[in-house]
Amino acid sequence: MISKFFRNCLSLVLLFPLLQLLWLDMLNAAPSGPESDICSTLVQSRFFGFFLSSSVFPSTPCSWTLQNPDPRRYTIFIKVTKPTRDCISRQHRTFQFDSFLETTRTFLGMESFDEVVKLCEASTHVAFLEAGKQFLQIRKGLPRAGAGSRNGDGEFKVEYLVVGKRNPSMAACQMLCQWLEDCLTYSTSSRPCGIMQTPCQCWDQPPPDKDTNGCYLENCIPVVKEGTADTSGKLTVFVKL
Numbered sequence: 001m002i003s004k005f006f007r008n009c010l011s012l013v014l015l016f017p018l019l020q021l022l023w024l025d026m027l028n029a030a031p032s033g034p035e036s037d038i039c040s041t042l043v044q045s046r047f048f049g050f051f052l053s054s055s056v057f058p059s060t061p062c063s064w065t066l067q068n069p070d071p072r073r074y075t076i077f078i079k080v081t082k083p084t085r086d087c088i089s090r091q092h093r094t095f096q097f098d099s100f101l102e103t104t105r106t107f108l109g110m111e112s113f114d115e116v117v118k119l120c121e122a123s124t125h126v127a128f129l130e131a132g133k134q135f136l137q138i139r140k141g142l143p144r145a146g147a148g149s150r151n152g153d154g155e156f157k158v159e160y161l162v163v164g165k166r167n168p169s170m171a172a173c174q175m176l177c178q179w180l181e182d183c184l185t186y187s188t189s190s191r192p193c194g195i196m197q198t199p200c201q202c203w204d205q206p207p208p209d210k211d212t213n214g215c216y217l218e219n220c221i222p223v224v225k226e227g228t229a230d231t232s233g234k235l236t237v238f239v240k241l
Helices: 002-029 170-186
Strands: 040-043 048-052 062-067 074-081 092-097 099-101 106-107 126-131 135-140 157-164 220-226 234-240
Touching: 002 234, 062 157, 074 092, 099 126, 157 170
Parallel strands: 040 062
Antiparallel strands: 048 157, 062 135, 074 126, 074 157, 092 135, 099 106, 220 234
């Protein structure tokens, strides 16, 4: 009887650290409200801007949240310039949410962007993403167990754009198109671009081909003339409409 009691106690002692890890992981993975009443930033009615992590996340825990004024009409785009050193994996996490209940201080409809941002991955120095829900949030939480004693103060920069889905401004499109070009440049098969679509026309028509007499193929008609360009003895040229 006594030995059974000691075995049960030993099992509880061994299980307790595991329960602690699971509890901390749940806190990091499933946020319910603002990370901190004291260290929280809510951005509303702003369509572009930027911040440095040192100013927005001076301590732990902290959160920065950008509100989409109307997800039916606008899309949020952000660019993250990653830290070059002192980055602790998964201490800063990125989410989007459908809505927020003031009465219970709870976010609803959570979706994680951690696999898109990958803040501490050094293979690329920037990350881009597109968010279509009402809130986009970046949180600084407690470091995961075994992450070391560093403070995770590696500074990073976040730039954001809130772009209309119809008739976006020229200034917004100029910046967004540059982001898209950079995003596609840095994308790989294992790390695709985080911008899926834009409301902007980001590329002009291709330059005229010198072999079509200065006209685009869709704006030209073929004219057959006598010549020696092929075996039929006829040369096909294009005339601009």
